[in-house]
Amino acid sequence: EDKVVQSPLSLVVHEGDTVTLNCSYEVTNFRSLLWYKQEKKAPTFLFMLTSSGIEKKSGRLSSILDKKELFSILNITATQTGDSAIYLCAVLNYGGSQGNLIFGKGTKLSVKP
Amino acid sequence: NAGVTQTPKFRVLKTGQSMTLLCAQDMNHEYMYWYRQDPGMGLRLIHYSVGEGTTAKGEVPDGYNVSRLKKQNFLLGLESAAPSQTSVYFCASGARLAGGSYYEQYFGPGTRLTVT
Numbered sequence: 001e002d003k004v005v006q007s008p009l010s011l012v013v014h015e016g017d018t019v020t021l022n023c024s025y026e027v028t029n030f031r032s033l034l035w036y037k038q039e040k041k042a043p044t045f046l047f048m049l050t051s052s053g054i055e056k057k058s059g060r061l062s063s064i065l066d067k068k069e070l071f072s073i074l075n076i077t078a079t080q081t082g083d084s085a086i087y088l089c090a091v092l093n094y095g096g097s098q099g100n101l102i103f104g105k106g107t108k109l110s111v112k113p
Numbered sequence: 114n115a116g117v118t119q120t121p122k123f124r125v126l127k128t129g130q131s132m133t134l135l136c137a138q139d140m141n142h143e144y145m146y147w148y149r150q151d152p153g154m155g156l157r158l159i160h161y162s163v164g165e166g167t168t169a170k171g172e173v174p175d176g177y178n179v180s181r182l183k184k185q186n187f188l189l190g191l192e193s194a195a196p197s198q199t200s201v202y203f204c205a206s207g208a209r210l211a212g213g214s215y216y217e218q219y220f221g222p223g224t225r226l227t228v229t
Contacts, residue, residue, distance in 0.1 A: 042220035101218060105155040
């Protein structure tokens, strides 16, 4: 059975800290891994990773994929209270033409001032 | 562009009632998805559609039906609501890029449904 596992499930840090969120997966027909940030409403896209070892960066956020060990990490440096959210990892399972996303349960990040 | 919109935003139903959630997208995307999100469970795929007139089951399809009569709309129906269907429902749309991979799925704002 395909699965995506995120850890930790929740995390509390103080502003300025650096955090690392983990995502491991066991998925047939892996295509890509995606990270989303979910605040109060809909998930918003952060990164899509397809190739191993290539870091993607956007400001204080960065992410990398290891297709050999089947995991990805999302790093946030110099955290701010606005980074408080649920971070979702999803794997694109490109079986046939479905292109379905398989989501992990998310990591709830709380950044305290 | 409005992106992905969902109607209604909130709804309270009694057990056994029926309702339809509407999802609309104006990005001309081929693929549309309905998810439910429950505390501690992440997002789970209910049904999806790879094109107008086609639908398929996802991970948790029981108790739901869908229709995609027009490319821009994807309807999710609950024929006889149950308390277990209390959840937040998200619709998403996506398109396949050249080479067969997606860039992302765009999510609607969600519908909070409570079944009493």
